[in-house]
Amino acid sequence: MSFTRLSAPATQPFAPLPPFSPQRLPDLIVQRIKQRIASGELGPGDKLPTERTLAAQLQVSRTSLREALGRMASEGYLRMGGRDGIRVCDLSASAVASPLAGLLAADPDRGMDILEVRLALETVATVYAAERATPADHARIRLAFDALQRATTQSLGPELVHFDLDFHFAIAEATHNVALIHVMHGMHNLILESMQITHRNMNYDTEAERELQHQHEALFVAILRRDPTAARAASDVHLAYVKKIYG
Numbered sequence: 001m002s003f004t005r006l007s008a009p010a011t012q013p014f015a016p017l018p019p020f021s022p023q024r025l026p027d028l029i030v031q032r033i034k035q036r037i038a039s040g041e042l043g044p045g046d047k048l049p050t051e052r053t054l055a056a057q058l059q060v061s062r063t064s065l066r067e068a069l070g071r072m073a074s075e076g077y078l079r080m081g082g083r084d085g086i087r088v089c090d091l092s093a094s095a096v097a098s099p100l101a102g103l104l105a106a107d108p109d110r111g112m113d114i115l116e117v118r119l120a121l122e123t124v125a126t127v128y129a130a131e132r133a134t135p136a137d138h139a140r141i142r143l144a145f146d147a148l149q150r151a152t153t154q155s156l157g158p159e160l161v162h163f164d165l166d167f168h169f170a171i172a173e174a175t176h177n178v179a180l181i182h183v184m185h186g187m188h189n190l191i192l193e194s195m196q197i198t199h200r201n202m203n204y205d206t207e208a209e210r211e212l213q214h215q216h217e218a219l220f221v222a223i224l225r226r227d228p229t230a231a232r233a234a235s236d237v238h239l240a241y242v243k244k245i246y247g
C-alpha cells in the first residue's frame with residue numbers, strides 16, 4: 001500500500017535522482033523562450049538579444065543555444081536572419097494570414113469579409129484595452145496616437161495607413177491577450193491591404209481624414225479614461241465609418 005511508504009524509516013536510502021543530461025539543455029532553453037512568448041513578454045516582431053548575450057544570460061553553451069534557436073526557427077516560433085537578428089514570429093501567420101491572403105488574391109470581393117473580421121477584432125481589442133491597459137500601455141498608445149496625429153496634419157497620404165495600423169496595434173497589445181495580439185498580427189498584411197483599399201477609395205479627402213482622426217481621438221480618450229462602454233461606442237462609430245468608406 002502506498003501509505004506505508006509515508007511512515008517508512010528515515011534511514012531508508014534515498015534513491016538517487018538522475019543527473020541532468022546535457023542533451024536536455026536545448027529542450028529547457030526552448031521551454032523557457034516559449035514561456036516568454038506565451039506570457040506575452042515577447043510579442044510578435046520582438047527582437048531577442050544576440051546569441052552571445054542570451055548564452056550568457058541563460059548560462060549555457062552557444063552550441064546548446066544554437067540548437068534550441070534552430071529548432072524554434074524551424075517550428076515557426078522564431079525568425080533568424082542576418083542583420084535583423086533573432087525575432088519572434090507572428091504565431092498565427094500560417095494559420096490565419098496565408099490561406100486568407102490566397103482567398104483574397106483569388107477573389108477581391110472577399111476583401112469585405114476580411115474587413116469584417118478586422119472590425120470585429122478591433123472592437124474586442126478596444127474594449128479589453130480600456131479595461132486592462134497599464135500605464136506603460138497608455139504611454140505606448142499615446143505615442144502611436146501622437147504620431148498618427150502628426151501624420152494626419154502633414155497629409156502623408158499612403159503613409160497614413162501605417163500610422164493608423166500602429167495605433168490599432170498599440171491598442172491590441174494593451175489587451176494582454178496573447179492569442180488576440182498574434183491573430184491581429186497574423187492579419188497584418190490583410191488589414192494593410194484592406195486599409196490601403198479604404199484609403200484609395202477615400203482618395204485622401206482631407207475632410208475624411210479629419211473625421212477619422214476625430215474618431216481615433218474618441219478611442220484614445222475612452223481607453224485612457226478606462227471606460228469600456230465609451231470605448232465600444234467609439235469603436236462602433238469608427239468601424240462603421242471605415243466600413244462605409246471602404247464599401
Ligand SMILES: [Zn+2]
Pocket residue numbers: 164168216238
Ligand atoms: Zn483607425
